Amino acid sequence: MHAPRGLTWLAPLLCCLVAAGPGTGDYVRALDAKALDQAALDAEGFGDKKALKREDDGLRVAIAAGADETGWKPPQQLRFGGDFTVSADMVVKAMPKPGAADGVAVGLALAFQSIDQPDATFLREVEPDGSAVYRTLEKAGGGGMPQAMMMQQGMMFVNGMGMVMMGGGMPNAAKPGPPPRKMFPAAGDTFRLELKREGQILRFLVTDAKSDEPRYLGQATLQPQDVAAVKLFAANRSGAGPVDVVFKRLSIRADRITGLGTSVRTVFDRVIYGEPTAIDGDKLVIGGPPSASPAPAPGAAPPGVAVAVAAPSVVVAAPPAGLAIMTAPAPAPPAGVVVAAAPAQVAPNAPPSQAPPTPPVSGALPADVFAPAAAPQPPKPKAVIPLAEVEGVRFEREAAFAARFVGQPNVDVTQGAPAPGQAAEPAKKDEPAKKDQPDEVAAPPPGTVAVKPPPKIEAKKNGIRDIQLSLSGLRPAKIQQIQINCQTDKGQTSWQLDGAGGWPLVLRRAGTDPTADVFLEPPPADCHQKQFTVNVNYEDGQAAATNFQADGHSDAKLAFDDKAPADAPDAWVFLDGDAKLFGKLEGVAGDVLKLATPWKETLAVPLARIAGVHVVLADRKESPDSFGRRLKARGTEDLLLARAKNGEVVPIAGVLEGVEAGRLKFTYQGKSRSLPVGQVEGIVLAARPAASAADLQSTFLLAGDVSVPGRWKAIEGASWKVEAPWGQELKIPAAEVQQVRFRGGKMTYLSDLEPSQVEETAFFGRRAPWRRDVNLAGGKLKMDGRLYERGVAVHARCVLTYDLEGRYETFEALVGFDDEARGRGRVDCRVLADDRELYANPDLRGDAPPVPLKLKVAGASQLKIVVDFGAGQDAGDRVIFADARLFRADAPATAANAPEPPR
Incomplete structure (x- = not known):
């Protein structure tokens, strides 16, 4: 074959893939011999596995005519949903x-349930006349196979005359014929098949030697379910020779990807799936035995290792399926990253590799008869990565x-049951029925008594202290109803949000936050060590339930005392940067705030590290949004938010001295x-110079929207040892960590930096302020149908200036228009370093694809991003710099005991 033109376009596409960086959900699987080990191929290949060959440029599939369909599937636990793009590169x-038609094909298929019955299939075929074509198929309405294939499998060509016989009979004009074959000419030997879903529309696109840009070949309407399976396959039913194809790579970009477990992403966009098991100095260890785990006993398997016994003294260890390193295209691992090969997988019935032992002398016993079985070797780490090269860790x-x-x-x-007098109050007499229009149908049968529902009880004060419960893990939806039950020594007590089916309860929740507080009238008997059942119903029809045992006491006669000092209130403590703590505000003394966390640890946080404290009161007036706006407008003095007698929040400027004894x-x-303290809604501390961001920093995101900054020092079983920026050593519960983010290493997101200067000019007098990690409306960043977690959104005209101080080498981003602009918008877009123009597009358009940037900024003191008005005034000028990142050549020192900024 001649050298395909397709190889010329494949390389720039791969570069774009790397430059695009990580999205909300990315799964990129290279299929060359270095990336796909034999153990993974044995688990993920299907069909004639002898026809699957790992080669340097990809997975080669060569099958003879009549062989089973053969190919490769990603791990079966992979799921993805929302809008997505699935692409496969083949040669x-x-x-x-x-x-016959449909006799030879290679392609890509996906399914919502079983991949044996795909819902969408994208084929490259060869027709009987030798022409190469693409075909698109979707699942037949009543069957399980693509409709065209179902028809083809029931056909026969008789005597070469083209007469079609269905099911062994003669042609029947009453039977429907096969659907029309939608065929599109193919060109070149190297091509990319792409399935792209937006909403319920799935589009088929292909890139080959005919076009350097994806070309549209049709679309289908699919139900908005999550995809459960994908496969790359080759089929040879009736070919004159073998089908020979190389699968190079599968890429999935989706709004959400699940099923693969914990993922560790490097700043070079490599993704390793596996659990962090140790911190080795300044390196993160992925996989292998946990650092705190004791050595396994003889004959015991270490965690995560499947053991199969083939014969006495023969132990076969296999790594868990689907834990191979997934990489975006790159020439080689960066310096300092050690990637450990997975242990070889041995078939259970395979003989030992060593030569058979010499037969024993007659009458003598073999030397190893009473020898203990050899302990399995612990699994090797999947990867060892410098912390400065880790972008983040995400736990599923x-x-x-x-x-x-x-x-x-x-x-x-709130209150409990109604007073006896209220319960005995007689109901109003019903008005006599009108005699001229009797309603015999509605009248109750003789001898029955109409049952009236219990009166609805309103929540109001009654002089008794309420029980407080804390809810966490709530869904991002409004709550419609809450029902709580508790069985005490004096019977069962029930509470309900609307007070119609039990005692009333009071819910305190900000919007659709994942946490909330519930206040209940105490039951007649002590609830200590008693079981509570909590049921929550959401307005979207979903529900949740949980049980817990009360670890404290309650007293049905404990009176409210308006003169007693308030208990330590719950509070959100906002630190400089993006960290946010939650706990009991125990006090402030000597420029140190003490906070008792939900995981039973007391933090001593210097006030110099705190931006503000939002107190969680039962009848809070200062909303989280209002408090957030005050944090952004910090001044030169502390700001006390006090509640006046009329309930209004009054800001008072001054200096915080301390909090003690309520x-x-x-x-x-x-x-x-x-x-x-019961009159304090919050405190906004005066703005101070920010601490140096030159050192490596990490933030631990916990359940309930808590984020803890610190240096990751050790993994010790169920807890992680973390050193806070102020030097205190913490132990964070590992099970509560949802994500770990790093900044200040070899890569820093632009959205993690604060611009030193912002210039914004509105075209018609209404300014749209720039935003970080969200679009201008506060929603998700989305360009060209793809979501991005990180980035900067601006509206023309906007100039953002960042002080780089010569620390960075390159600036990378994907610049384009927000999908909400709907293809409108034209701007003059430029990027400058020390007033030297690095990128200029005087007519960046909303109807064009995003542009990848990779610009040299070595030695630059400032970076300036300019988005100016274009030819279309400012209509639709919503520009996004997605995954905007700065890379540095040297790795900074890890932040530890950094000097405190001046108070």
Whole structure:
């Protein structure tokens, strides 16, 4: 065959894939011999596995006529949904003429349930006349196979005359013929098949020697389910020779990808699937035995290793399926990354590799008869990565709905059962029925008594302290109903949100936050060590339930005391940067705030590290959105948010002195004042110079929207040792960690930096402020149908200036228009380093694809991004710099005990 033109276009496409960086969900699987080991191929290949060959340029499939369909499938636990793009790169070596249509094909298929009955199939075929074509197929309405294939398998060509016989009979004009064959000419030997879903529309696109851009070959309407399976396959039913094709790579980009477990992404866009098991100095170890685990006993398997016994003293260990390293295309692992090969997988019945032992002397016993079985070798690490090269760790954990008993604080917002007099109040007499229009159907049968529903009880104060419960793991939806039950020594007590089927309860939740507080009237008997059942119904029809045991006491006669000092309130503590802590505000003294966390640890946080404290009161008036706006507008003085007698929140500028014994001390107009903590909505501390961001930093995102900054020092079983930026050593519960983000290493996201200067000019007088990691409306960043977690969104005209201080080598981003612009928008877009123009497009258009940038900024002191008005005024000028990142050549030191900024 001649050298395909397709090889000339494949290389730039691969570069774009790397430059695009990580999205919300990416699964990129190279299929060359280095990336696909034999153990993974044995688990993921199907059909005639002898026809599958690992080669340097991909997975080669060569099958003779009549062989089973053969190919490769990603791990069966992989699921993805929402909008997605699935693409497969292939190179045809040989595709012979078939004896009949649909006789020779290679392709890509996906299914919502079983891949044996795909819902969409994209084929490259050879017709009986020798022409190469593409075909698109979707699942037949009543069957399970693509309709065209079902018809083809029931056909026969008789005597070479083209007469079709269905099911062995003569042609019947009443029977429907096969559907029309939609065929599109193919060109070249190297091609990319692409399935792209937006909403319920699935589009078929191909790129080959005929076009350097994906060309549209049709579409289908599919149900919006998650995809459960994908396969690359080759079929040879009637070819004149073997089908020979190389599968090079499968790429999936989706709104969400699940099923693969914990993923570790490097700053070079490599993804390793496996659990972090140890911190070795300044390196993260992925896979292998946990660092704190004891050595396995003889004959015991270490965690994560499947053991099969083939014969005495022969132990076969295989790594878990689907834990191979997934890589975006790159020439070689970066310096300092050690990638360990997975242990070889040995068939259970395979003989030992060593030569058979010499037969024993007659009458003598073999030397190993009483020898203990050899202990299995612990699995080797999958990878060892410098922490400076880790972009993040994501754990595939759904925050489970949970509830806990907080206590019986000095709070009174609801009541219990109605008073006896209220319960005995006679009902109003019904009006006599009108005699001229009797309603015999509605009248109850003789001898029956109409049952009236219990009266609805409103939540109001009654002088008794309420029980407080804390809910976590709530779904991002509005709550319609909550029902709580508790069986005490005096019977069962039930509470309900609307008070119609039990005692009323009061819910305190900000919007659709994952956490909330619930206040209940205490039951007649102590609820200590008693079981609570909590049921939640959401407005979208979903429901959740949980049980817990109260670890504190309750008293049905404990009176509310408006003069008693308030208990330590819950509070959100916002640190400089993106970290946010939650716990009990125990006090502030000596420029240190003490916070008791839900995982039973007391933090001592210097005030110099804190931006603000939002107190969680039962009847809070200051909303999270309002408090967030105040944080962004911090001034030169501390700001106390106090609640006046009329319920209004009054901001008072001054200096925070401390919090002790339920009272806050504050200097106002030169005098020291104090007020009960129960009247404090929050404190916004004065703005201070930010701590240096040059060092490597990490942030641990926990369930409930908590984020803890610190240096990751060790993995110790169920807890992780973390050193906070202020030097305190913490132990974070590993099961609560949802994600770990790194910054300040070899790569820094532009959205993690604060611009030193912002210039924004509105075309018609209405300004749209720039946003980080969300679009201008506060939604997700989305360009060309793909979601991005990180990036900067701007509206013309906007100029953002960042101080680089010569620390970075390159700037990378994907620049284009927000999908919400709907193809509109024209801007003048430029990127400058120290006023030297690095990129300029005076007519960046919303109807064009995003543009990948990779610009040299070595030694530059400043980076400037300019988005100016274009030819279309400012209509649709919503520009996104997705995955905007700065790379540095040297790895910084790990942040530890950094000096405190001035208070």
